[in-house]
Structure formats: structure tokens, C-alpha cells
Amino acid sequence: MSENKIEIRNLHKAFGKKVVLDGIDLDIRQGESLVVIGGSGTGKSVLIKCIQGLLTPDDGSILVDGEEVVGINEEQKERLHSKMGMLFQGGALFDSLSVWENVAFDLLENKGYNKKTAKNEAIRVLRQVGLAPDVADLSPSELSGGMQKRVGLARAIASRPEIIFFDEPTTGLDPIMSDVINDLIIESVKGLGATALTITHDMASARKIADRIAMLYQGKIIWQGTVKEMDKTTNEYVQQFIHGCSQGPIKVEI
């Protein structure tokens, strides 16, 4: 029994001629919170989508709980997804459903909860992310960006997943709201004892929620370590990224 929740080996993915992931090796331990940092368009989202089976990699292997994810059929995928939750960058809330139906979606559609229990459970989770019960009956489009993020978080944790993915959880939020979301992420991940994989380029957020940080550059993991190690590293790429300098080894394509 390995203590790695997720093991990624030699992962490759290209779109046409554009190579996005070029041999990723990455381990995520049981119960840890790993943050992958990297510039825009470096394939962070592609990495998450490969792990979830939303995209099929060209080559390589991904083990979740020691079981191969690459090339599994629809049924196995559904089983895989039942232990995963995801907070999408734009929230990705279903706008045809009310807030509570969004949060309780998995419970209602797949877990056979009846309406009343599902709604009570949704309200409980909403309260957990700091939302009052009266937002439950609103439609997602009536909420502010920060509230949508909270509902997205509530939906991600409602079915008590073992692994939670966060896709740029603080992008588009003001610094204070970002910090509130960071706190909620830490709370919910610890509360569930879940393993978390976050992708972001918000360094303040990364420092706060990460047990460990890995940096993605040109399709490879070029550095990984704790936040303390990150501040001391002599790796020029990491230094340039965390300090946000335009000068350095990373060239921005304009």
C-alpha cells in the first residue's frame, strides 16, 4: 500500500503540434495539499483534466489509489469521479438549477437522496462555507463572484470527496475575498481529511494553502518543495516566478 494518493509518471499531452505536457512526474501524498504553480498557458488545467479523465493523455501513466486512470472506460470513470470533487475557475455552476440543487447535485442525481434530506444537507454545507440558508433558493446568476466561488466550493465538498481539485480558486477575487476562500479551502480540506491539488498563479494563495509546491514550466515539473524551501531555493525560474520579475530565464511570449 503506497502512501501516494496520486502518482503521475511521464505524462505527455499535445494539442496538434503544441506540446503542453512533456513528461510530467509528480506524486501527491495521502492527505497533503499540493499546489502547482506556473504561468498562464503552461498546461496546469490540462494536468488536472488528465487526472480526472476529462482529457486523454498521449502517453504516460496516472495512478489514483494505485489504480490506473489512463484508458479506463466510462463506468470506471464514474467510480473515479465519485471520490473526486472540483472547484472550477469560473464556478461552472449549473444556471438552470437553484443554488441548493447545485450543491446537492450529486446527492440528488446519483446518491438517491430525497429532495428534503438533500436540501437540508445542501444548507448545512452552504453554512459551512459561510453562506446563509436564504441563498439556497436563489439562482447562481443572482450571486456575486465571491459567493459563486463559495457555492462552487460547497458543491465540490458536498459529497465528501477524497480528492479535491481547485482550479485557480482566487482568480478574479479581491485580496480579502481571496483570503476568505483560502481559509475555506484549508478548513474544508482538513475537515474532510482530503487530498488537495490546487493550480494557481496567485502566490499569496499558494503560500497559504500549500503543504508542498511544484512548479510547472514548459511541460515539465522543474522544481518541487515546501514553501520554506521555495523561499531559499536558488532555482532561477522559481525565483523569477515567485517575485514576479519580467527579467529572468522565463521569457514571456508576446
Add this chain to the structure above:
Amino acid sequence: MILNNIQKYLRRQGKPLVTFISRLGEFSIFVAQAVYNSLTPPFYMRNLWRQVADIGFYSLPVVGLTTIFAGMVIALQSYSGFARFGAESAVASVVLISVTRELAPVLSALMVAGRIGAAMAAEIGTMRVTEQIDALTTLSTNPFKYLVTPRIWAGLIVMPLLVLIGDVIGIFGGYVVGVYKLGFNPANYVNATLQELQAIDITTGVVKAAVFGFIISIMGCYNGYKSKGGAQGVGTATTNAVVSASILILIFNYVITELFFSK
């Protein structure tokens, strides 16, 4: 040098063909997946009823208006041709046959394609570009079964019903013009209609309607599902859904007619 140019030329000429074939392949896979998922559980009945209401109930006014005017204009047009001999029975049967075989199914389908095909492509397309479809997958829900299957079943069930209603309304339109404008005897007109009524006319119309319903739903879902690139992508998907569904409806209208009536 020359060889290089020839190669370049061929590549340029061949690209649309390759694109076309790969699109066709993508579409075929989509249809196969849609059909397979429509026949295997789980079924999301709540979504099905919502679609039935959307496609069926809310299309009634549009279908009613389309078919009543179609029936009226056919009565008017055919009268000028048959005015002098047995006009009642000739006009009544022309209205009956053209409405049930052609006008009700084709015109209703074209109107519904504009109304519903566009709405499907826009809704599913927006769900695609805002990652809601990915979200469905991560919530252990097959997006085909949740989004595509209910729409396909709704199209298949509802279009024949709409066309049956359209048949009645269209024939009534012909009756109104025949009796109140052209001065036919109402009893004779109704008799002529009932005498001419044959099962085959209704059946072909209903078969056409089911096929058209499938076409509308599948084109709406396919174009929405594959849309990319934000608002503009969704706009393109919507246009493509309506245009491709309309053209396919006209093509299949001919094919089905050929199957039923060519000797």
C-alpha cells in the same frame, strides 16, 4: 522546387477534404454515442419532461400559425386551378394530401428547428464554454445521458404529436377558406375530406416528423456540445445547428417520400 510547389498545392486543395472527413467522423461518433446512451439507463426523467414541455407545448402556437396559413393558402391556390369542375372535392383532397404529407411535417419541423435547435445549441454550447459540462462529469454524471438523451427522446416523441395537431389545424385552415371565401358547401367539403382520408398520408407525415425531431435534437446537441471559443463560438454553433438541421430536414423529406411513394 517544382515538386515542392506541387506538394504545397495538393496540401492546400486537400485540407478542406480532410477537415470535412474528420468532421463527418466526429459527427458519426457523436450520433452513435447519443443513440447508445439514449437506450441504456440511467434516464433523467425530470430533464425529459422539461424538454417535452419546451419543445412540445411551447411550440404549439408557432406550429398552429404555420399550418393554418399553409392550409389556407393551399385551398386558395388550388381553387384557381380546379374552379370549374367538382371544385369542393378537388380542393379538399389537395388540402388534405399536401397538408398531411408535406406541409405540416416540413413547415413545423423548420419552425421548430429555428426555435428549439437554436436554443439547444445555445444552452449546451454555453454549458460547454463555461465548463458546466466538465462539472457534470466530475459530479459522476454522464453529460450525454443528462443533456443529450432527454433532448433526443423529446424530439422523437413530441414532433409527431405536433404534426398530428398541425394536420388538424391545417385542414381546418383549408376548410375556412373553402367555405367562407370560396363559398363551398360545408357538408360537401367535410365529406370530400373524409372520403379522401387515407392512413398512408398520416403515417408518412408522422414518420417524417419523428425523423425530423431526431435531426433537430441531434444537430442542436452536437453543435452545442462541440462549440468552443466563448460567445462567438456559441453564436456559430447556434447558426450551424439551425442551418444544418433545416437542410437535413429537406433532404430527408425527399428521401422518406421516395421510400414511401416511389413505385
